[in-house]
Amino acid sequence: MLFGQITIVGVGLIGGSVGLAAKARGVAKRVVGIGRDRVCLHRAVLRGAIDVFNVDFERGIADADLIVVCTPVDQIAAVIREAAFRCGAGTVFTDGGSTKKGIAEAVGKLPPGVHFVPAHPLAGSERNGVENARADLFDGRLTILTPTDGTDPAAVERVEAFWRALGSRVVRMSADEHDRVLATTSHLPHAVAAGVAGVTPPEWLTLSAGGFRDVTRIAGGDPWLWAAIFEANRDAVLAALDRFTDRLAEFRRLLENGDRDGLVDWLADAKRVRDALGT
Amino acid sequence: MLFGQITIVGVGLIGGSVGLAAKARGVAKRVVGIGRDRVCLHRAVLRGAIDVFNVDFERGIADADLIVVCTPVDQIAAVIREAAFRCGAGTVFTDGGSTKKGIAEAVGKLPPGVHFVPAHPLAGSERNGVENARADLFDGRLTILTPTDGTDPAAVERVEAFWRALGSRVVRMSADEHDRVLATTSHLPHAVAAGVAGVTPPEWLTLSAGGFRDVTRIAGGDPWLWAAIFEANRDAVLAALDRFTDRLAEFRRLLENGDRDGLVDWLADAKRVRDALGT
Numbered sequence: 001m002l003f004g005q006i007t008i009v010g011v012g013l014i015g016g017s018v019g020l021a022a023k024a025r026g027v028a029k030r031v032v033g034i035g036r037d038r039v040c041l042h043r044a045v046l047r048g049a050i051d052v053f054n055v056d057f058e059r060g061i062a063d064a065d066l067i068v069v070c071t072p073v074d075q076i077a078a079v080i081r082e083a084a085f086r087c088g089a090g091t092v093f094t095d096g097g098s099t100k101k102g103i104a105e106a107v108g109k110l111p112p113g114v115h116f117v118p119a120h121p122l123a124g125s126e127r128n129g130v131e132n133a134r135a136d137l138f139d140g141r142l143t144i145l146t147p148t149d150g151t152d153p154a155a156v157e158r159v160e161a162f163w164r165a166l167g168s169r170v171v172r173m174s175a176d177e178h179d180r181v182l183a184t185t186s187h188l189p190h191a192v193a194a195g196v197a198g199v200t201p202p203e204w205l206t207l208s209a210g211g212f213r214d215v216t217r218i219a220g221g222d223p224w225l226w227a228a229i230f231e232a233n234r235d236a237v238l239a240a241l242d243r244f245t246d247r248l249a250e251f252r253r254l255l256e257n258g259d260r261d262g263l264v265d266w267l268a269d270a271k272r273v274r275d276a277l278g279t
Numbered sequence: 280m281l282f283g284q285i286t287i288v289g290v291g292l293i294g295g296s297v298g299l300a301a302k303a304r305g306v307a308k309r310v311v312g313i314g315r316d317r318v319c320l321h322r323a324v325l326r327g328a329i330d331v332f333n334v335d336f337e338r339g340i341a342d343a344d345l346i347v348v349c350t351p352v353d354q355i356a357a358v359i360r361e362a363a364f365r366c367g368a369g370t371v372f373t374d375g376g377s378t379k380k381g382i383a384e385a386v387g388k389l390p391p392g393v394h395f396v397p398a399h400p401l402a403g404s405e406r407n408g409v410e411n412a413r414a415d416l417f418d419g420r421l422t423i424l425t426p427t428d429g430t431d432p433a434a435v436e437r438v439e440a441f442w443r444a445l446g447s448r449v450v451r452m453s454a455d456e457h458d459r460v461l462a463t464t465s466h467l468p469h470a471v472a473a474g475v476a477g478v479t480p481p482e483w484l485t486l487s488a489g490g491f492r493d494v495t496r497i498a499g500g501d502p503w504l505w506a507a508i509f510e511a512n513r514d515a516v517l518a519a520l521d522r523f524t525d526r527l528a529e530f531r532r533l534l535e536n537g538d539r540d541g542l543v544d545w546l547a548d549a550k551r552v553r554d555a556l557g558t
Contacts, residue, residue, distance in 0.1 A: 142485065186490055197550075207464050211472075
């Protein structure tokens, strides 16, 4: 047992999977869930993602050794600040947010002995909610930690051990670098998938095949969650979007000019990158 | 048995799958393959996709009741014209090309008694070659036929029966409509997938997850095949690209202006379309 009690704030897909994995792997003696929606919390207990739930925030965080905040990104900092001034010294926070720099800035300075180690598990799905949570969601996936020089080293070690115990590999990098890279590898693909779906008349869907299905899959994700992610990483997303738009403009020019060799090269560049990723 | 002999020109993923399906379902007594690459044709025989092969074009088409042309799109019309003037009256042609209007125009008028019924099976993969061919590739998929008012009705019936016998459902529409719809449901997604892959530094790939994997999957497709498809459907692809670019510019504007409600609406429009498609 790494922890006595862990408390999960926001028991949806990520929070629910944290609970399932923690219990399946014996990471904590007791898993408490906090949320606003009593029905969801009941469902989380029935699924075995949490042992008990508490709609009372203060009681839910009492006695927690580790608090894992899995709310939408635009609520994470506020939750941590609210909890940090009510929990005991020694409490460690981590989160599951898809953006990192803005959250850390908004969290700011915490009371003595209370530590926050930002995390982003690269796992997810276009399906939300605890009903889609899985004990193996983090298995073999990567979790990125973005501690700063000022983050308590012992807290970083504990949080790293926690995410590893859930089954994921862990790397550390700066919040800046995280947000810049993820803008291209996660946020841009989402905008683009939604763009393709958004210009497709529904009556044409019967005339689509596997390619359309794959490209647009993540457009089924939750609009509120994703609007918050885009706003939380606005500058990096705008920069990635501009690089993408420029690249597509090049495609347009090659196609308009009938430049077959240029088109083949443009496509071959992309294929090299995709082939490096594997299936 | 619908046919005595069918001849497949171009025994790659699609041609090989036509052969495997035709043999598995007893659609023809004899399946002959024609191609330029003897090694590939040998492999097709070993896989059971064709009974025999012929690198000599004229001998390969002799005695064929149905000739299925599965070459890259920019070679289909030339193959049909070359074969049409050497085969017997009563021979029927169909194809597996991803674009339809330009091919039909380039094929033009055929000798009396020789008929071409253009087809596009909506099945494929980012993996090419007969080694990836499958007998069930067309199972439950849609094949679009684009005959004109001038196409021989009996030939259309035979070709429709052929694609149905391979396991696919069949619809008919005009070549114009086909190309316009497929520009959005197939060609645009491919350009966009390749665009995302093309702006991603390979060293960032370890920091990607399922979303990136799905969105970029088809970017692993063959650059030569796809350059030919884009060129063969240039005008419709440019129009689809412009609609997509406008839609993405709207996303950029909403994000830049911090218009959360607008972003949610923009994403919700896309989700509605994607949800209508199903998983």
